[in-house]
Amino acid sequence: MKRVFFTRHCQERLLQRRHKKFKHLDKCKKKNCADCDLHKKQIYDYINDHKKEINIEIRESLANGHEDRSLINNTEFMLAYYDRYGVDHHFSFIHHDDLMFVLVDNTVVTCVLAKGHISGTTRRSKFKKKDSHSESLWYN
Ligand SMILES: [Zn+2]
Numbered sequence: 068m069k070r071v072f073f074t075r076h077c078q079e080r081l082l083q084r085r086h087k088k089f090k091h092l093d094k095c096k097k098k099n100c101a102d103c104d105l106h107k108k109q110i111y112d113y114i115n116d117h118k119k120e121i122n123i124e125i126r127e128s129l130a131n132g133h134e135d136r137s138l139i140n141n142t143e144f145m146l147a148y149y150d151r152y153g154v155d156h157h158f159s160f161i162h163h164d165d166l167m168f169v170l171v172d173n174t175v176v177t178c179v180l181a182k183g184h185i186s187g188t189t190r191r192s193k194f195k196k197k198d199s200h201s202e203s204l205w206y207n
Contacts, residue, residue, distance in 0.1 A: 071129070072174045078114050078121050080178045084166060085124075093180075125168070125175060132163030152176075 083089045092106050114121060138144055138160045148158055152171050159170040167181040 070173060071126070071170070073122055073125055074174060074176050075114065077125065077168070077175045077177050078118075079110055081121060081125060081128075081166075082110050082113060084178065084180060125178075128163040128166065128178075129161050129168060129175070132161040132168065135160045135162055135167070 083092050089106055089110055091102055092110075095103050097103070139158060145158070148169075148171075152158075156171045161168040161170065162181055165181055166178045167184060168178045169176050
């Protein structure tokens with residue numbers, strides 16, 4: 068497999084979506100929730116302690132997943148990504164189980180729950196800019 072990089076954002080999302088103990092974050096809509104703060108801190112610490120395992124999990128998901136090429140031709144869907152990352156990139160979308168991993172060139176920028184994302188991306192994209200700083204914190 069080609070060399071890929073993982074953003075911290077992707078690692079956080081993977082934990083949040085695939086590991087039961089962090090499910091609260093995916094569901095909770097409360098503002099200033101103490102449980103959310105605690106879970107975010109736990110995720111932060113967990114990533115620091117388990118970087119290798121998490122990266123292996125992402126790598127295996129990518130290797131066992133399948134690329135959804137139809138999304139590249141879905142202009143409405145892609146606009147959100149062009150808007151955010153620019154048009155001069157190679158985008159790939161890899162499905163594995165209920166997750167979809169988003170690659171921009173050779174960097175896995177995030178993983179999302181596949182269901183609902185495809186219809187919801189365009190609408191949400193305008194409000195997602197605040198995430199971009201965390202995505203520059205990438206490493207191997
Ligand atoms: Zn909460």
